[in-house]
Amino acid sequence: MQQNSHLSVLVIDPNPGMRGSIQNMLGQAGISKVEYAVNAGTAVKQLMRRSYDIILCEYDLGGSAEGQDGQQLLEDLRHHRLIGLLTIFIMLTSEAVYSKVLGAAELQPTDYILKPFTVDTLVQRVNRALERRAAFLPTFQLIGQGNLREAIRSCVKAEAAHPRFATDFARLRAEMHVNLKEYAEAEKVYRAIFDTRPLGWAHLGLARTMFSLGRIDEARASLEELIKANPQLMGAYDLLARCHEAQGAPAKAKEVLEQAVAISPHVVRRLRKLGEVALDAGDAGIAEKSFKQVVGKARYSEFRTPEDHVNLVRALAKKGDSEQATNVLRDLERAFRGNPALDVCKAYANALMHEAAGNGIAAASDLKVAAHGVRAATGLSANLKMSLSRSCLAQKLDGEASDVMMAVLNDVNSEVSTEQAMDVFAKAGRNDLARAIGEQLDTQAQILLGVADEKRNMGDMRGAVQTLLEALHMAPQSMKVTLAVAGGILRQMNELGWEHPMGELCHAQLEKIREQAPDHPRLQPLLNEYNATRRKYGIAS
Numbered sequence: 001m002q003q004n005s006h007l008s009v010l011v012i013d014p015n016p017g018m019r020g021s022i023q024n025m026l027g028q029a030g031i032s033k034v035e036y037a038v039n040a041g042t043a044v045k046q047l048m049r050r051s052y053d054i055i056l057c058e059y060d061l062g063g064s065a066e067g068q069d070g071q072q073l074l075e076d077l078r079h080h081r082l083i084g085l086l087t088i089f090i091m092l093t094s095e096a097v098y099s100k101v102l103g104a105a106e107l108q109p110t111d112y113i114l115k116p117f118t119v120d121t122l123v124q125r126v127n128r129a130l131e132r133r134a135a136f137l138p139t140f141q142l143i144g145q146g147n148l149r150e151a152i153r154s155c156v157k158a159e160a161a162h163p164r165f166a167t168d169f170a171r172l173r174a175e176m177h178v179n180l181k182e183y184a185e186a187e188k189v190y191r192a193i194f195d196t197r198p199l200g201w202a203h204l205g206l207a208r209t210m211f212s213l214g215r216i217d218e219a220r221a222s223l224e225e226l227i228k229a230n231p232q233l234m235g236a237y238d239l240l241a242r243c244h245e246a247q248g249a250p251a252k253a254k255e256v257l258e259q260a261v262a263i264s265p266h267v268v269r270r271l272r273k274l275g276e277v278a279l280d281a282g283d284a285g286i287a288e289k290s291f292k293q294v295v296g297k298a299r300y301s302e303f304r305t306p307e308d309h310v311n312l313v314r315a316l317a318k319k320g321d322s323e324q325a326t327n328v329l330r331d332l333e334r335a336f337r338g339n340p341a342l343d344v345c346k347a348y349a350n351a352l353m354h355e356a357a358g359n360g361i362a363a364a365s366d367l368k369v370a371a372h373g374v375r376a377a378t379g380l381s382a383n384l385k386m387s388l389s390r391s392c393l394a395q396k397l398d399g400e401a402s403d404v405m406m407a408v409l410n411d412v413n414s415e416v417s418t419e420q421a422m423d424v425f426a427k428a429g430r431n432d433l434a435r436a437i438g439e440q441l442d443t444q445a446q447i448l449l450g451v452a453d454e455k456r457n458m459g460d461m462r463g464a465v466q467t468l469l470e471a472l473h474m475a476p477q478s479m480k481v482t483l484a485v486a487g488g489i490l491r492q493m494n495e496l497g498w499e500h501p502m503g504e505l506c507h508a509q510l511e512k513i514r515e516q517a518p519d520h521p522r523l524q525p526l527l528n529e530y531n532a533t534r535r536k537y538g539i540a541s
Helices: 016-028 040-049 070-079 098-106 119-144 148-161 163-179 183-196 200-212 216-229 234-246 250-263 268-281 284-298 307-319 322-335 342-356 360-373 382-394 398-409 418-427 431-457 461-474 479-496 500-516 523-536
Strands: 008-012 033-037 054-058 088-093 111-114
Touching: 008 016, 008 040, 016 033, 016 119, 033 040, 040 070, 054 070, 070 088, 070 268, 088 119, 111 119, 119 148, 119 163, 148 163, 148 500, 163 183, 163 200, 183 200, 200 216, 200 234, 216 234, 234 250, 234 268, 250 268, 250 284, 268 284, 268 307, 284 307, 307 322, 307 342, 307 382, 322 342, 342 360, 342 382, 360 382, 360 398, 382 398, 382 418, 398 418, 398 431, 418 431, 431 461, 431 479, 461 479, 479 500, 479 523, 500 523
Parallel strands: 008 033, 008 054, 054 088, 088 111
Antiparallel strands: none
16 A cells, blocks of 8 residues: 555544544555544635545535535535535445435535545545546646646546546537637537437536537537436526526526525525526515525635625515514624725625615715725625626615726636627616716726836836736736737747747737738738747647
8 A cells, every 4th residue: 555655645534533433444544644624614715725636525614503414525525616526526425315416416526425435445535636636637738737728638538548547538629629728619618418328417517518619509408308307406596597598587597596496405606696687687585595504505715795784675675564674784803803895795685675765865975985985895706796896886886886897807717708798788878878987997997008018128027018908807808918918928928938828818919910811911920820839849739
């Protein structure tokens, strides 16, 4: 068992007797580098400091009275990327409730072991996971470097070298094509898998590519067929709900998510999405029920957000339940004292309550407080900011609505497109404000191009490119900005070395120019420079 002596393990279990038993089993397997966490909170703190080869996590970490369960912890770790592709996560559970086991499996732990188990069972599962990790290691390392194209080629080779994992490598290859927004290529891979073996995840992958390619009707029909054949494939419900949302049918999206929650009721992000969709559909009762569960389940999470309380207040205000809404507001203040987003969330929640009570003046006053606090606050989601902007529009607070939306668009990490932001104003009948914001964004983008030039002249190549990316976020359709980004990235890589994510970003800008202006005089010189840079650093084509 000497080959396992280098492995590090984190055991997450509140029971000292079980921790001792697992340590003895791991010792028999030759694993001595073992650390412990007694609950989800301490596990997160340890994983923020260092990584582990293997995580053995008890499902029942003490119940709602003491914190998160293992499934909720895994959801946080995946979402906040505290565990990577190389980490082996094995869930240990004696839980007999099927929905909870289903929820854990849905979040894709490497494996799960039912208790009680023997040392032979544990060693067998760990060795099986290590064998798989070894096969995937070269590809995972390329992904970690951001070199997705070489990782795709690695998958193709590995499919032949490791036939046992060939389907898994093909799946990973398709997912990387999706990450590169090469949806047609991903569709081909999923289709080839599905035509050979009608696997549920391949069917779901096909539907995702259809959705991404704008074939919403086709995706919806495919998902409805998939759910009939495989009603436990939870991702199909999530995507089907998105299809209904994209087609302006929030009530249908709500029904689909209700079905999913009935099957797997413990995934916080699905419950949150159900609450949001229910609000859009005008079903305050379902929204209240969903957000109450979200607030309860997230209470012990290291990543909880005050926005869930705001949404619960919104649902209660719509129902006219001011007493409960007031209690939630008090809990918000107690639970998030010191949180930098608290003041904005508290003011916005107060505004929602005043609005429901018909007190427009008080609502407008609190909305102004919330809007003015947005720029200074940290941790606020784009969803909350856009909702705040809508509320300001409803109260005729045009300046505040525009300021909040500009805060969204100035945030390069918001993932909100200019078109989505403008749609908020269009739906409110305020195309004049949308045009004004568009003009303001164009002006800011032009200013940033000048700032990028100054940084480049001072020798700050990385700073120049970062500023160019901010300009691209503000004016993604500007050909002048697109050309500047492509050129800036090439200058950076020629001076400082090739970086695969930057190379992909540059390639995407060149493809955009090719599509929008194939005869542009700067396109061919930029393409020549891009190819020369690849040759300079020996990048495979």
